[in-house]
Amino acid sequence: MTHLEFYEELLGLPGLKINAIEQFPRKIILHCETQVGNGICPQCGEPTGIVNQYDSRRVRDLDISGKEVWLHLRTRQFVCHVCNRCFNESPEWIMPGKSYTKRQAKWVFEMCAKQPFTEVGALLNMCHRTVERLFYEQAVQQIDLPARYAKVRKMGIDEIANRKGKNDYVCVLTDLERGTQLDVLKDRKKETLRAHFQALGEGFCEQLEVVSCDIWRTYIHVAKECFPNAEVVIDRFHVVKALNGVLDDIRKGLRREFKDAPCFKGIKWKLFKRPEKCDRAELDLL
Numbered sequence: 226m227t228h229l230e231f232y233e234e235l236l237g238l239p240g241l242k243i244n245a246i247e248q249f250p251r252k253i254i255l256h257c258e259t260q261v262g263n264g265i266c267p268q269c270g271e272p273t274g275i276v277n278q279y280d281s282r283r284v285r286d287l288d289i290s291g292k293e294v295w296l297h298l299r300t301r302q303f304v305c306h307v308c309n310r311c312f313n314e315s316p317e318w319i320m321p322g323k324s325y326t327k328r329q330a331k332w333v334f335e336m337c338a339k340q341p342f343t344e345v346g347a348l349l350n351m352c353h354r355t356v357e358r359l360f361y362e363q364a365v366q367q368i369d370l371p372a373r374y375a376k377v378r379k380m381g382i383d384e385i386a387n388r389k390g391k392n393d394y395v396c397v398l399t400d401l402e403r404g405t406q407l408d409v410l411k412d413r414k415k416e417t418l419r420a421h422f423q424a425l426g427e428g429f430c431e432q433l434e435v436v437s438c439d440i441w442r443t444y445i446h447v448a449k450e451c452f453p454n455a456e457v458v459i460d461r462f463h464v465v466k467a468l469n470g471v472l473d474d475i476r477k478g479l480r481r482e483f484k485d486a487p488c489f490k491g492i493k494w495k496l497f498k499r500p501e502k503c504d505r506a507e508l509d510l511l
């Protein structure tokens with residue numbers, strides 16, 4: 226193991242690659258880049274691997290041996306080939322738009338519980354105003370989570386027709402383990418879903434382990450974007466529905482092609498029946 230790899234392992238930040246290290250009396254600078262696959266367009270949710278240019282960013286992480294740790298990060302600016310927009314990648318362990326990691330923010334927040342902002346600022350070599358702002362941002366994220374969301378680990382996202390036949394849907398969120406309804410959102414647009422999940426806070430987004438939804442692409446994109454630790458699964462109802470659709474198309478094709486063959490007549494419901502519920506004659510026919 227090289228000493229660079231040692232530091233990568235010590236930091237344990239996903240996708241972080243350290244290229245060089247500079248040591249100073251009171252700080253350590255790690256020159257690094259991220260190597261996490263494609264970027265996801267914040268506008269349309271499409272993945273893209275096209276890099277437009279590189280930017281650099283300075284991010285403070287937890288101290289090591291009493292020294293400040295600064296990541297000088299080379300970040301990629303991607304181009305979305307669908308909406309032709311540029312956007313910067315932002316690793317999930319950095320506070321969006323800030324110059325510190327999430328765990329640094331958490332640490333500052335915890336320190337503020339025991340001493341005044343000015344004291345924390347002096348200890349960490351940060352402006353006390355920054356400390357104060359950071360404290361309230363963290364506090365909002367930790368307090369605002371409604372109680373019904375507190376224990377949700379597996380969530381379902383589905384829609385129901387608001388007005389039948391009008392292509393007007395509302396989106397329903399359920400707690401899959403407790404079988405309870407969490408919320409009904411006014412529509413199933415990406416912006417609506419994203420705003421709702423972001424308002425619930427990062428703690429909530431990170432605690433989700435499984436998100437189950439139908440094949441509606443927006444749900445899959447939003448789930449991948451908002452819930453870094455969750456596995457996205459397609460619920461069984463929609464998988465079976467899609468499979469049955471294919472099976473029925475094949476049946477219709479055969480029925481047209483072999484108009485006179487009696488074996489394709491009246492077969493439809495037998496095809497969708499569970500094998501263990503079919504009798505001998507039905508099995509023979511199939």
Ligand SMILES: [Zn+2]
Binds near residue numbers: 267270308
């Ligand atoms: Zn896009």
